[in-house]
Amino acid sequence: MTPVDLGRLAAPQLAQYVSNADRRIVSGFRLALASLDIAIPDYAQRGTPGRPPIEKLMEQVDRDTGTIATYHDEKRKIGVFAPCSK
Known part of the structure; x- marks a missing residue:
């Protein structure tokens, strides 16, 4: 051998x-x-099976773009996505 x-x-x-x-x-x-x-x-080594969740992808996009209008804020309707009262 x-x-x-x-x-x-x-x-x-x-x-x-x-x-x-x-x-x-x-x-x-x-x-x-x-x-x-x-x-x-x-x-x-094998990677994690399947696609990553949309939250993980959008967090990466938010970090890359450096915008204040984040996916997390949009989903929770806070910050720039808060409903306007008239």
Whole structure:
């Protein structure tokens, strides 16, 4: 049996390649490591399944745009989204 040099899994070039690779290649990489009973590195771990909730996406948009009219305020109808009394 040929020993596996686990130090090579920590190479930044491999992490870069796997993070940009097609999902089928990453799945095969994870399968090979799991078959050999080797711990899967963080860069090859699966992400959270499904789409992120709309609140998380809108929080990121609000942070990126820096607007005062946030999704949270709109949903709660406060701040600039407060109903006007006439």
